[in-house]
Amino acid sequence: MSSHKDLSDLSLSTRMTLLGRDPESQVGFVNAPLYRGSTTVYRTLDDFEQKRNRFHYGTAGSPTIAHLEDAWTELTGATGTVLSPSGLGSIALALLSVVKAGDHILLPDAIYRPSRVLCNGLLTRLGIEATYYDPIRADAVESLIKPNTSVLFLESPGSQTMEVQDIPTLVSLAKRHGLVTILDNTWATPLFFDAHGHGIDISIEAGTKYLGGHSDLLLGLASANEATWPALRATYDAVGMLPGPEDCILALRGLRTLHLRLKEAERRALDLAEWCKQRPEVKKVLHPAFPDCPGHEFWKRDYKGSSGLFSILLAEDFGRDELRNMLDKMRLFSMGLSWGGYESLIIPFDCRSYRSATEWAHRGMSLRVQVGLEDLDDLKFDLGQGLDRLRTKA
Known part of the structure; x- marks a missing residue:
């Protein structure tokens, strides 16, 4: 949704002013407009039957949402990004996109407590087993991997207790065993830690925090690499869990000064x-x-x-x-x-x-x-x- 095709040669501060906006398509206004709506209309029967409109219904998103998704994808170096109404929502979305009944997942013992509640409650009822590991003992994680382990979750630094994980070692371990890696990167943001550049499959950001910056919105962002993007997007489309456009506009505003x-x-x-x-x-x-x-x-x-x-x-x-x-x-x-x-x-x-x-x-x-x-x-x-x-x- 941006007219700026390649910003890689520009400094970070310049890129932050350009991401996720296209004045040419906004009749000259520098900021993206706010689109509210549930229904989109079609001019022809062929258009209706083939859903040629990218935003064929409200749950498919809107140009406002797409501006923020595209900006975050560019900033993180991901293949794609989906949004949800909270950081916890994005964590749930990421996990549900890559697990199935009978799977086993590994999570750091310093994890954000609502994530623990999610895994010990909802995911357990869906037949997914959760095991917790010492966040600073990367050498002890391999012994916890089972034949049905599918995900290695990371949160660095740890919620409240601030343990920083050895992410490169854990990513290497996960790749050897065919595990998907998910990182809660909210504390550092993509500006202070390049999750996908370090091999993370899905990176989570609670936009409620620094992206919003004014304690007036709830938002989650999940960015994915090429391998996990199709599953993440398909799950997002299936559950229709997207934020309101007002929160996305506030997040785009926050992006400029992040x-x-x-x-x-x-x-x-x-x-x-x-x-x-x-x-x-x-x-x-x-x-x-x-x-x-x-x-x-x-x-x-x-x-x-x-x-x-x-x-x-x-x-x-x-x-x-x-x-x-x-x-x-x-x-x-x-x-x-x-x-x-x-x-x-x-x-x-x-x-x-x-x-x-x-x-x-x-x-x-x-x-x-x-x-x-x-x-x-x-x-x-x-x-x-x-x-x-x-x-x-x-």
Whole structure:
């Protein structure tokens, strides 16, 4: 849906301004128009019977959706992209496109918890077995492969606990055994990690996060290579699970500044994470760019940058009452489950109850931090006051 046929010789910032739009077909307007609708009409019986219109019905998409699909395909270097109403929806779509009853799949123990619920619930009822593996032990995965294993799922870094996986080694292992690889690449985005360039078959992005960037849309994107694209597209067409055009327009708007916002998120998160390391209430900061983060060597080798999300392990002598006193009185940091927007967020987490392949050794409280666009000194003051309340119980 773009008049820009080949952008490969242009810099990233230039490409981000050109992807997914075609002013010539938009009567000169620089932004793609918003198409709403369920019904498309045909001029002739032949057209109707042969469905010559690409958008033959609302569930086949619209030019608005196609603009975003094409832009993401170009950005990721994929063969094709399909969209869904959420990141979790795209994960489900990707898995359902490559598994069948009787299959076995492998997933990292640090996976996004709703993905675990999906695999342990819906997929189990469909006759698909899920096994979880240590995300930083690539050498231990091969022993878990069964004759009916069909998918190796990756999420890097891990949700909340930030383990970075050895993706090239795992991709090589999957190829030797004929497994499809699916990666949740939301934290890094295609700008900081080239999933398909590293051999991943299907890459998932929760556009809800950095692509949208303003906490006002829900969107998922699944991009596929040549081998898996036909199955992904066929599954997408079969279930009719597509987003609304308004969310796609917002995502296209976010695409124009994604590279700028992501670099700013990286700068701010690194600054705040370094500051957190100096606080006596903090036992450890989990940030892939820090040498003591599990898998840091893989991040340093494979990634081009880091985003605005990291985690804090608090000293183990603080309990829930102290944590409540800290979080309930925060002024700038809000408690919220998403991230990637302009506002700073902080949530507590404890993954001990649901991890099944690894033991989460930390016995204290843990916090996940999303760094927004507020002034860093203001954020440090707010977080510092919160940590003071944690320590003094005041």
